[in-house]
Amino acid sequence: MGINIKYAGCAAIFGEVIKVIIMTDSKLPKLDEKRMAYVRLTSAVLWYTTDFFHKEGFLQLMPVILSPITDPLGPDPGSTVIKTGEIEYLEQKLVLTQSMILHKQLAVRDGLEKLFIISPNVRLEHPKRRESKKHLFEFSQVDFEIAHAKKEDVFALMERFLVGLVPHVKRECAAELSLLGRKLQDVVGPFMKYSTHELEEKYGKDWEMLASLDTHQPFWALCHKREFYDKEDPHEEGHYLNYDLIYPEGFCEALSGAEREHEFGIIMKKIDCDGLDKSRYGPYLEFAKHGLVPSAGAGFGVERLVRWLAGADHIGDVQLFKRVPGEKVIV
Amino acid sequence: MGINIKYAGCAAIFGEVIKVIIMTDSKLPKLDEKRMAYVRLTSAVLWYTTDFFHKEGFLQLMPVILSPITDPLGPDPGSTVIKTGEIEYLEQKLVLTQSMILHKQLAVRDGLEKLFIISPNVRLEHPKRRESKKHLFEFSQVDFEIAHAKKEDVFALMERFLVGLVPHVKRECAAELSLLGRKLQDVVGPFMKYSTHELEEKYGKDWEMLASLDTHQPFWALCHKREFYDKEDPHEEGHYLNYDLIYPEGFCEALSGAEREHEFGIIMKKIDCDGLDKSRYGPYLEFAKHGLVPSAGAGFGVERLVRWLAGADHIGDVQLFKRVPGEKVIV
Numbered sequence: 001m002g003i004n005i006k007y008a009g010c011a012a013i014f015g016e017v018i019k020v021i022i023m024t025d026s027k028l029p030k031l032d033e034k035r036m037a038y039v040r041l042t043s044a045v046l047w048y049t050t051d052f053f054h055k056e057g058f059l060q061l062m063p064v065i066l067s068p069i070t071d072p073l074g075p076d077p078g079s080t081v082i083k084t085g086e087i088e089y090l091e092q093k094l095v096l097t098q099s100m101i102l103h104k105q106l107a108v109r110d111g112l113e114k115l116f117i118i119s120p121n122v123r124l125e126h127p128k129r130r131e132s133k134k135h136l137f138e139f140s141q142v143d144f145e146i147a148h149a150k151k152e153d154v155f156a157l158m159e160r161f162l163v164g165l166v167p168h169v170k171r172e173c174a175a176e177l178s179l180l181g182r183k184l185q186d187v188v189g190p191f192m193k194y195s196t197h198e199l200e201e202k203y204g205k206d207w208e209m210l211a212s213l214d215t216h217q218p219f220w221a222l223c224h225k226r227e228f229y230d231k232e233d234p235h236e237e238g239h240y241l242n243y244d245l246i247y248p249e250g251f252c253e254a255l256s257g258a259e260r261e262h263e264f265g266i267i268m269k270k271i272d273c274d275g276l277d278k279s280r281y282g283p284y285l286e287f288a289k290h291g292l293v294p295s296a297g298a299g300f301g302v303e304r305l306v307r308w309l310a311g312a313d314h315i316g317d318v319q320l321f322k323r324v325p326g327e328k329v330i331v
Numbered sequence: 332m333g334i335n336i337k338y339a340g341c342a343a344i345f346g347e348v349i350k351v352i353i354m355t356d357s358k359l360p361k362l363d364e365k366r367m368a369y370v371r372l373t374s375a376v377l378w379y380t381t382d383f384f385h386k387e388g389f390l391q392l393m394p395v396i397l398s399p400i401t402d403p404l405g406p407d408p409g410s411t412v413i414k415t416g417e418i419e420y421l422e423q424k425l426v427l428t429q430s431m432i433l434h435k436q437l438a439v440r441d442g443l444e445k446l447f448i449i450s451p452n453v454r455l456e457h458p459k460r461r462e463s464k465k466h467l468f469e470f471s472q473v474d475f476e477i478a479h480a481k482k483e484d485v486f487a488l489m490e491r492f493l494v495g496l497v498p499h500v501k502r503e504c505a506a507e508l509s510l511l512g513r514k515l516q517d518v519v520g521p522f523m524k525y526s527t528h529e530l531e532e533k534y535g536k537d538w539e540m541l542a543s544l545d546t547h548q549p550f551w552a553l554c555h556k557r558e559f560y561d562k563e564d565p566h567e568e569g570h571y572l573n574y575d576l577i578y579p580e581g582f583c584e585a586l587s588g589a590e591r592e593h594e595f596g597i598i599m600k601k602i603d604c605d606g607l608d609k610s611r612y613g614p615y616l617e618f619a620k621h622g623l624v625p626s627a628g629a630g631f632g633v634e635r636l637v638r639w640l641a642g643a644d645h646i647g648d649v650q651l652f653k654r655v656p657g658e659k660v661i662v
Contacts, residue, residue, distance in 0.1 A: 036442055043390040050381040059374040062471050062633065064652050065396060065427070065451045066416075068660055085397075085418045087427070089455050089468065092660060096396070096418070106662060107651060111367055120396045120451065124420050137420065140393050283662040302393065320438060321395050329399055329423060331437060331614040 031320075037176035038318040042306050044172045046118070048165055049142055049302075053116045056157065058144060063119030064103055066094035069284050071101045072227060073123070075274045080126040096122040099299055101229060102284045104145040105260055109293045116144035118302070127326025133314045134252055134304060138323035145260075145297030151241055154257055154296050155220060158245060159189030162218060169309055182311040185216055191245070192219040208252050215248040228270035230258035245300070251308040257298025264288045362651075368507035369649040373637050375503045377449070379496055380473055380633075384447040387488065389475060394450030395434055397425035400615050402432045403558060404454065406605045411457040427453040430630055432560060433615045435476040436591055440624045447475035449633070458657025464645045465583055467634060469654035476628030482572055482590055485627050486551060489576060489586065490520030493549060500640050513642040516547055522576070523550040539583050546579040559601035561589035576631070582639040588629025595619045 031039075054060065066087065073079050085096030100119045107115055121141045129135035146153060166187050170177065177184060192215075199207040199221055203214075211219070221244045224230070233239040242258030261267055267288050271278055278285065306318045316324035321331060362370075385391065397418065404410050416427030431450045438446055452472045460466035477484060497518050501508065508515060523546075530538040530552060534545075542550070552575045555561070564570040573589030592598055598619050602609060609616065637649045647655035652662060 031440065031443060039390060039392070039443065042393060043385070046391045046393075047381060047385045050378060054374070054378045059370060060377045061370070061651060062373060062377075063451055064654075065453055065469055066654075066660070067652070067662060069662060085420075087416045087418065087455075089416075090458060090657065094660060103652060103662065109362065112362060112370065118449075120394055122396055124418075127421060138396055287662070320392060321398070321434060323395075323397075326421065329397070329425060331398060331400060331434065331618070 033179055035317075035320070037173070037179050038306060038310055038312065039320055040176050041169065041173050041310050042302065042318065044169055045165070045302060045306055045309070048168050049118070049161075052161055052164065053142075053144065056114070056160075058114040058116045059112060061107060061115050061117045063097070063100065063117050065097055065120065067097065067103070068092070068094060069102050069281055070095045070097050071099040072274070072276055072280075073098050074227065074276075080129055081123050082126050083124050085122050085124055098123050099141060100143040101227075101299070102281070104143055104297060105229065105262075105292055105295065106284065106287050108145045108147045108295045108297075110147065113147040114144070116142060118142050121301075125325035129325040130316075130327060134307070135325055136303060136315055136319070136323045137325045139304075139315075140302040141299045142302060143297070143299040145295050147293050147295050149259075149296040151222075151243055151257075151259055151296055154243070154298055155190065155193075158255065158298065158300075159187075159191060162187045163189050166309075177310075180310055180312075182309075184309060184311075188217060191217060194219060194221055195223045196221055197223065208246065209250060212246050212248060212252045213250045215246075217248055218254060219246050219248075220244070221246055228267055228274055228276070229260055231261045232266075232270075241296075243298075245298075247304075247308045249308075249311075251304070254304060254308070255298050255300035257296065259296040260292070260294065262288070262292035262294045264291075364510055366648075366651070368504070368510050369637060369641055369643065370651055371507050372500065372504050372641050373633065373649065375500055376496070376633060376637055376640070379499050380449070380492075383492055383495065384473075384475065387445070387491075389445040389447045390443060392438060392446050392448045394428070394431065394448050396428055396451065398428065398434070399423070399425060400433050400612055401426045401428050402430040403605070403607055403611075404429050405558065405607075411460055412454050413457050414455050416453050416455060429454050430472060431474040432558075432630070433612070435474055435628060436560065436593075436623055436626065437615065437618050439476045439478045439626045439628075441478065444478040445475075447473060449473050452632075456656035460656040461647075461658060465635060465638070466656055467646055467650065467654045468656045470635075470646075471633040472630045473633060474628070474630040476591075476626050478624050478626050480590075480627040482553075482574055482588075482627055485574070485588055485629055486521065486524075489629065489631075490522060493518045494520050497640075508641075511641055511643075513640075515640060515642075519548060522548060524553055525550060526554045527552055528554065539577065540581060543577050543579060543583045544581045546577075548579055549585060550577050550579075551575070552577055559598055559605055559607070560591055562592045563597075563601075572627075574629075576629075578635075578639040580639075580642075582635070585635060585639070586629050586631035588627065590627040591623070591625065593619070593623035593625045595622075 099121050100117050122138050125135050125137050199211055203210040223240050224242050230240050230242040244253055245255040247254045303315050303318050307315045312318050316322045430452050431448050453469050456466050456468050530542055534541040554571050555573050561571050561573040575584055576586040578585045634646050634649050638646045643649050647653045
C-alpha cells in the first residue's frame, strides 16, 4: 500500500470486450481540511433533507438493497452501466438496487400518499464514466413519490427544498464554504423551465453541460424520452411528462423524475418497445396488473448535491470512501 | 402469484450441505392497518434518530454497500450467516456490507470525533433464523463511534436516546400504538448492568431470552467473547470491554458495542487466534499499522427497535419489503 498501482482488466460492455486501464493512488483515505469540509457539508445536507421531508408530511421508508427487481435504467443512450450486481441466496437470484423507482411505485397509495427513502444505489458504471466527474458506482439517492400528484407539485416541492437548503448550508457550514473558496448564490424559485426540444435547438444534442454553464440558477428540463415508467403525454405522442433539474455553473443533472405510467396495458407496450425482458419485472407487472396508483416523484443524488454546494471539481472528492468508476476501491 | 409456493433448495453451511424447505405466501405486500402502523412507527424512529445524533454533535456519514472489507461477524458461536454477498466489478472482488464497524474505525479520529451512519446491512442468514423472529437477511443499522470514548459514554448516550424516544413515539404514534394494542412503558435510566458471567450463572447458556422476559426495562449485558475489534480488558485476561443492550419482554438484543481494540500487535494476535484470513482485511490492517484512534461505539438495528416499540411478534412484520431468511423475496 501507499504506492501507485497499475492494473489492466477487461469489461464486457454492450457485447463488446474493451480494454480497461486502471491507474490509481492506493493510499488509504486521508482526511485533509478539504475532505473534512465535504464530510461536514454532507452531514448538514442529510439532516436538512430528513427534516424537510418529514415536515412536508412524507413518511420515510427503509431502503432495499437486494430484490428480484430493480430500475432498468434504460433505454437511455447515456446509460453506461456495464452490468447489474447480482447474487444468489437460497436459490433466488437477487439484484442490487440501481434505484428505488419500482419499489416506490409499489409502495405509494391511498393511506401512504407521500413517501421518501434515502437509499444507496449501486450502478456498475463503465470506467470511462470517471471522466464525467459526476458519476459514481455507488451513491445515495433521495427518492420521493407522491400519490395523485402532477409534475407541478414536484417542481414546487423541490423549489422549497433548495430555496431553504442554500441559506441553511451557508449558516451551518460558513467556515467550510470559506475554506473551499465557495461563494454560493441564493436560489430563487420558481425555476425556469425549458423543454429538451428547445434546449437541443439552442445548444445541440449535448445541451446539458452547455446550458448548465450558461446559468447561475437551477432550471427544469422537461420532456425526455426514457424508461417505461415515465408517463407519455396522452395528448401529445412522443412527449413525456417527466423532468430533470439541472444545477447551474456546469454541475449538470441534479434530479430526475416524472409523472408515472400506471396503466398496465401501456406499461406492457412500452416494455416491449424498449426490448426489455419481462421476466425480470414479474412482481412489478403482477402488481401493475392489479392497479398502480397514479403518482409523480423524483430522485436526487446526495453526492451531486454536495458537489454543487461545495463547488467540488470531481464528485469522488466529496465521498469519504471513494466509489469512482475505474478507480480501485481502497476501503 | 397470489397462491402458495413451495420450493426446496440447498445451502452450504459450515461445510455441510443441508436441505432447505421454503414455504411462503407469495402474495404481493398488502398494506393493512397494522402494516401501516409499523411504517409510521419506522418513519418516526428514523426522524428521531437522525435528529438526536445531529443534536448530540455527531456527523452523519454516508453508508457503504460494496467494499473489499467488511465485518467478519465472528468468531461468534451464534453467527449463522451462510456466506458473504460478493460481486466482481472491473476485476476487483467486493463484498456486501455486513456492518460498518471497520469503516467506522477507519473514519473516527481527531477532527471527526463523533460519527454515525444509517446503513443497510446484508447478512445472508441460514433459513432457520426465520424462527428466531429477530433475524433478517437485510436490515438497517444505526452505527455510531466516538473517539477516545469509554463504555460509560456509550451507556449514557443510549440511555438519553431511549429515554427520549419512548415519549416521542407515544406522542407521534399514539393512534398506531393503540391500534396495535401496545402499552409502551417509559424507560428509566441508568439501566441495570450485568456481566454475561452473572447472567449465565442465573439463567444458563441461553440467558438472553430468559433474562429479557424477566424484566420490564432494557439492561446492559457486559463482557462478551467475540470479534477481534472488541477490546480485551488489559487488567483482566478473558474479560472484554464490550456490551449488548437487551430489550425487555422477550425482545432480546437491541445493540452491540465495545471499546475498540486499536493496537496493531494485539489486533494481529486476535485475528490469528480467531483463525481469520488476514488477506481479507488488508486495507484495515494497513491502516491499523499506522495507528487507529482509540474509540468506543455501538450499532443498533432499526427494525429490532421498531419491533420492540410496536410489540410486533416477528421482525419481518415491521418491514414493508420483507427480508426474512428462508422466505422467498417477493419484491
